[in-house]
Structure formats: structure tokens, C-alpha cells
Amino acid sequence: MLTVFLLSIVAVLTAWCGFEASKWGGEMSIAFSQASSSRIQSTAAQAQANSARQYDLTLYTEWVLANEAQDTELVAFIEERFSPEFAVAFEAWDEGGRQALGPFVVDEYVPPGTMEAVALAAQADAKFDQALDFNQRGDNYTLLTxxxxxxxxxxxxxxxxxxxxxxxxxxxxxxxxALGCVIAMLSYPVKI
Structure with missing residues (x-):
């Protein structure tokens, strides 16, 4: 009688562990996909920031040359074409007595896409870590199986x-x- 009871209970617990391993495997796949998507978006935002930085750098180089040539008309023409982000940084650099190595190193210079890239990279890292956690949970249930x-x-x-x-x-x-497995299983999170 004890044998039949043990076989019946353990058969159900085995099926439950297989189900949980499968569910956590699915959650892991979703989290890895989300991490990948965030990483791609972060790369796109970083590319946007790099393009903006390149544009600003090109204008700044022309500004330096015009300023060195003391061509005030060309200097004014170039300054009108500064991007809003670069204009703020340029102004801060100018007001700071131009002590920094250029407007690109002041804290005020943040090209568009920079903050988004950082946030999306952090989100990708968090989702990747979550996927690894889900993978471990699935492995734990597989071991119990x-x-x-x-x-x-x-x-x-x-x-x-x-x-x-x-x-x-x-x-x-x-x-x-079986008792050891049940005790371990009770400490694992459940995904339904």
C-alpha cells in the first residue's frame, strides 16, 4: 500500500516538475529575447549619438578654423548651425573660460541618443540576468525530475x-x- 501511494504521489510530482521546468524555460526564452531587443535598441541609440557627435565635431572643427582665421562672419554662420545639445555645451565651455579641452568634454554635452543608449543597455543587462535566473530555476526543476x-x-x-x-x-x-525533493521543491518559485 505504501509503495502504491509513493509511486502515485511521485509520478504527479515528476510531472509537475517537468511542467515547471518547461514554464521557466519559456520565461528564460522571453527574457533573452527582450534582452536582445533592448541591446539592439541601445546600439541604435548609440549610433544616433555617434552621428550627432560626428556632426557636432565637424562643425566645431570648421568653427576652430574660422575662429583662427578671425573670420567673424563665418564664425557666426557656423554657430547658427550648432545642434541644440552642442550649443548648450559650447556656451558652458565658453562661459567657463574655455579651460576644458573643448566643448565635448563638458558635462553639458549630451548628444541625442546617449541617455537612451545607457538606459537600454542597463535594461538589456537586467533582462539578461533575469533570463539566467529563469534558466537556473528551470534547471532546478529538471534536476528534481x-x-x-x-x-x-x-x-x-x-x-x-x-x-x-x-x-x-x-x-x-x-x-x-522523495522527502528531500519535496522540501527542495517547496523552496522553489512556481510559474503557472
């Missing part, structure tokens, strides 16, 4: 041996492993 299979094996084998002490030993070991 294997251990429950061991319990089923030991329980079935306990009925095949002739020596009573061997039957009790195998059944006792099966019960100990």
Missing part, C-alpha cells in the same frame, strides 16, 4: 527483490530522497 525518477526506480525495485531487509532499505532510501 531526475531525482523523482530515481525515487520511482527505487520504489519499483524494492518490490522486485526477495530479501525483506533489501525491500525496506530501497523503499526507505526512496522515501528519504
Amino acid at each position: 531526475v531525482l523523482y525518477a530515481l525515487v520511482l526506480f527505487l520504489t519499483a525495485m524494492s518490490q522486485r527483490v526477495n530479501a525483506a531487509w533489501m525491500q525496506r532499505a530501497m523503499l526507505g532510501l526512496a522515501i528519504v530522497v
